[in-house]
Amino acid sequence: GENVEQHPSTLSVQEGDSAVIKCTYSDSASNYFPWYKQELGKRPQLIIDIRSNVGEKKDQRIAVTLNKTAKHFSLHITETQPEDSAVYFCAARDAFNKFYFGSGTKLNVKP
Amino acid sequence: KAGVTQTPRYLIKTRGQQVTLSCSPISGHRSVSWYQQTPGQGLQFLFEYFSETQRNKGNFPGRFSGRQFSNSRSEMNVSTLELGDSALYLCASTMGGGTEKLFFGSGTQLSVL
Numbered sequence: 001g002e003n004v005e006q007h008p009s010t011l012s013v014q015e016g017d018s019a020v021i022k023c024t025y026s027d028s029a030s031n032y033f034p035w036y037k038q039e040l041g042k043r044p045q046l047i048i049d050i051r052s053n054v055g056e057k058k059d060q061r062i063a064v065t066l067n068k069t070a071k072h073f074s075l076h077i078t079e080t081q082p083e084d085s086a087v088y089f090c091a092a093r094d095a096f097n098k099f100y101f102g103s104g105t106k107l108n109v110k111p
Numbered sequence: 112k113a114g115v116t117q118t119p120r121y122l123i124k125t126r127g128q129q130v131t132l133s134c135s136p137i138s139g140h141r142s143v144s145w146y147q148q149t150p151g152q153g154l155q156f157l158f159e160y161f162s163e164t165q166r167n168k169g170n171f172p173g174r175f176s177g178r179q180f181s182n183s184r185s186e187m188n189v190s191t192l193e194l195g196d197s198a199l200y201l202c203a204s205t206m207g208g209g210t211e212k213l214f215f216g217s218g219t220q221l222s223v224l
Contacts, residue, residue, distance in 0.1 A: 006153075009151075032211045034211070034212070034213065036215075042217065043115075043201070043215040043216060043217045043218065044154075044201070044215045045215075046212060046213065046214070049211070049212070089153060089154065091154075093211060096167060097159070097166070097167065098156060098159070098167045098169075099144070099156060099213060100156065101146075101153045101154040101155075101156075102153055103151060103152060103153040104151075104153050
């Protein structure tokens with residue numbers, strides 16, 4: 001089955017800096033890659049997603065890139081703000097519509 | 112449009128007991144999936160139901176079971192609780208039929224003493 005690995009597990013940046021979180025997956029048939037943000041005590045919220053036929057997608061300060069050949073995808077947050085502090089999860093959906101999640105990255109944005 | 116609703120929000124049980132968690136999906140969503148979230152382990156897939164049928168299953172023991180009703184509401188049951196079952200249980204709904212976007216509920220925090 002699919003295996004998703006996520007790095008780093010914790011990330012601390014200064015407000016205004018950029019943050020990058022990386023994920024790798026093992027199943028070349030996986031075709032959809034969402035990113036979720038989970039604030040303390042709250043539900044995971046979808047922040048951006050990308051399909052396997054697209055290499056990059058951007059939404060304001062957030063972007064996701066996908067390298068199908070290398071089987072990795074990354075989340076990029078520019079101009080970070082304290083409210084970006086949360087746990088971020090990547091996920092991959094396989095050909096059977098099952099979602100596999102990374103273990104999460106705790107992002108701390110220092111004011 | 113109401114979001115995904117999970118009840119109860121918190122549960123405290125003792126070892127050996129059984130527990131039932133409930134999930135009401137977004138109106139019109141036919142697929143409900145369940146995840147176990149523990150610190151440092153991310154979200155582990157339990158199972159998915161679509162139109163009252165289990166469509167996918169994760170690698171959890173048979174003590175974990177679920178079902179879905181005709182109104183798409185889903186329940187998850189855990190029998191013979193163990194200390195290691197303490198976790199946040201999240202459910203998520205989608206339209207189903209290959210539509211990708213998962214919408215999560217707030218979860219049920221289960222503590223097993």
